[in-house]
Amino acid sequence: MATLRDVAQRANVSIRTVSNVVNGYAPVSDQLRVRVEAAIEELDYRPNLIARNLKQGRTGMIALVVPELDVPYFAELARAVITAARQHGYVVMVDQTDGDPARERELLGRDSRATMFDGLLLSPLAISADELRRRGNRVPIVLLGEHIFDGSVPHVAIDNIAAARLATEHLLGLGRRRVAAIGDQPYTSGETAQLRTQGYRQALERHGIEADPALVVPTVRFHRRLGAQAMEQLLALPSPPDAVFCYNDLLALGAMRALTRAGLRIPHDVAVVGLDDIEEGAYSTPSLTTVAPDKAEIARVAVGMLVDAINGGATPPAEIRTSHRLVIRESTAGF
Amino acid sequence: MATLRDVAQRANVSIRTVSNVVNGYAPVSDQLRVRVEAAIEELDYRPNLIARNLKQGRTGMIALVVPELDVPYFAELARAVITAARQHGYVVMVDQTDGDPARERELLGRDSRATMFDGLLLSPLAISADELRRRGNRVPIVLLGEHIFDGSVPHVAIDNIAAARLATEHLLGLGRRRVAAIGDQPYTSGETAQLRTQGYRQALERHGIEADPALVVPTVRFHRRLGAQAMEQLLALPSPPDAVFCYNDLLALGAMRALTRAGLRIPHDVAVVGLDDIEEGAYSTPSLTTVAPDKAEIARVAVGMLVDAINGGATPPAEIRTSHRLVIRESTAGF
DNA sequence: CATGATGTCTGCAACGTTGCAGAGCCCGCA
DNA sequence: TGCGGGCTCTGCAACGTTGCAGACATCATG
Structure with a gap:
């Protein structure tokens, strides 16, 4: 790899001048500029960004x-x-x-x-x-x-609380009364999930509905498969939900998959809302209602x-x- | 940010020794090592990777x-x-x-x-x-x-040709005879798509089926929406396909979406194969048969x-x- | 013609690190 | 006691670049 030094030698100018040409810093006469640029071209010089970074103290x-x-x-x-x-x-x-x-x-x-x-x-x-x-x-x-x-x-x-409340209230607004939640994480590092659970609870409260603990299904992570499993668990309840708020779209897609497999109709039997607005949800069957962060x-x-x-x-x-x-x-x- | 020099000063050793401690290069006496490590700790020294990179000529x-x-x-x-x-x-x-x-x-x-x-x-x-x-x-x-x-x-x-052939032959093996292809790109930069079209044609040929140009729908890119559009176009044909090979899974998911919306059953009316094996296809409704690259x-x-x-x-x-x-x-x- | 201003160009040092070669020390052995 | 060898440790130089200060030439101006 050619360095500034090589170019300078070939063009018969100082290293500094080549640097000036490369960066357009100081004024350089047309004559010299042409000569330097020719040398750059011939040697196929490229600035060593690592050296530049070191000198400038930043990497971009x-x-x-x-x-x-x-x-x-x-x-x-x-x-x-x-x-x-x-x-x-x-x-x-x-x-x-x-x-x-x-x-x-x-x-x-x-x-x-x-x-x-x-x-x-x-x-x-x-x-x-x-x-x-x-x-x-x-x-x-x-x-x-x-x-x-x-x-x-x-x-x-x-605002996770508000987002979860919005999703849950949408389901309640459809007239659903047994609204489940999939994705709680009631342990140390699950703050996001916990906030969403709060929002879910707030919505129920506002509609005067008592929260049924059996309807809140935790998942260790937010993946499709876990959403499907959680849904299956909910369907096995004596009195299964008529709507589900999933803490993200992947869980929701997994849940919908489980519902379809169980022969249930969405949203007729169970309505589903996700959160994230991933593109996949716009093309799923059925397409997924979701809370979209910007x-x-x-x-x-x-x-x-x-x-x-x-x-x-x-x-x-x-x-x-x-x-x-x-x-x-x-x-x-x-x- | 503390540098090797700062640590060296504080520990009363040479810069080089600090470097040796940090990198575990030369043997260093326990006494010095402890002193240096203490200084590193106190100053919260971290190696400047840019400088290291410059020196070593590699960045990792x-x-x-x-x-x-x-x-x-x-x-x-x-x-x-x-x-x-x-x-x-x-x-x-x-x-x-x-x-x-x-x-x-x-x-x-x-x-x-x-x-x-x-x-x-x-x-x-x-x-x-x-x-x-x-x-x-x-x-x-x-x-x-x-x-x-x-x-x-x-x-x-x-091997794109082989992969496309495999997908198409799978459809033909189901007894389908009007097998469409979605995703051709008959222009300069579409080599991958062109190879898949070759594989598709080879499969038809092997089964003695004449290729119907109307069944090969090009798309400028490989996105869900374009897959849906292409599928709609195919369904509008006087004699629509009974199977589709889509050049990637996103096109296939879009196509399935269009089929479902049109009230057709998959695979009963139209069978669909994709290519890529993205996780989404394992959870779609219906789940998507696909050619999986490793x-x-x-x-x-x-x-x-x-x-x-x-x-x-x-x-x-x-x-x-x-x-x-x-x-x-x-x-x-x-x- | 002297002076200063302007316009080009340059050399030196430094960014923080590591490779190299060697200095100093201590130990064991003859 | 003297000497060689091994073990620690160190100073110098360099990676390729840019900031700085200044050198030099040229030019306009009084």
């Missing part, structure tokens, strides 16, 4: 860390983040933790590659705010999605905050609530 | 470039690549081109960030082998997926070749065919 890269990249929600979010980052001149390194707490913690550890990035977008599953706070002031971090939040780390998420907005806001933190240094840690809306499709609207 | 990062990250196939592939790369000690920068030829070419251009990576995995849509060859010997590249190949760039893909194998082989090229220097450009198999589900097997 941010990292996006998600649990699983092939979960449609994260894939769609990743796409939005890449697009948003690009508009600020950043590229995105995507990594996944497989939901493994140890892998999440690696990020904060001593040998983390985090120093290669100007900033970090993290969608945490297991890591606590406490751990994050203790990490000292290193690379700027913005959290994506809900998590216990103590004000020390900026984060961007929808992923582009999440990405835009999060990347914006991160870039501010990178440039400005001290942005006040903020907790941003992005918008969501109900998208009504066949799974609650007739077929 | 490879880039994966795909058209669209939220297309399930690419998301699943990306996950497999990240996993495979991790086992070689590499992390993966994922970028997407949105299928924009200009964005693909940027990668090879002078100001590309490609110099930040030790290697490049590229799933090209628009770029030609010719352009790739001309790029001179820079970062090692391995291509993913089918593309016109002249032996100058290594690439990894399934994505883990693709990732493993491609990353392996890339790492070899990075280390060894000159690996012979090879064209690797990875395996595929037919996964039979409800869309061709009764409901």
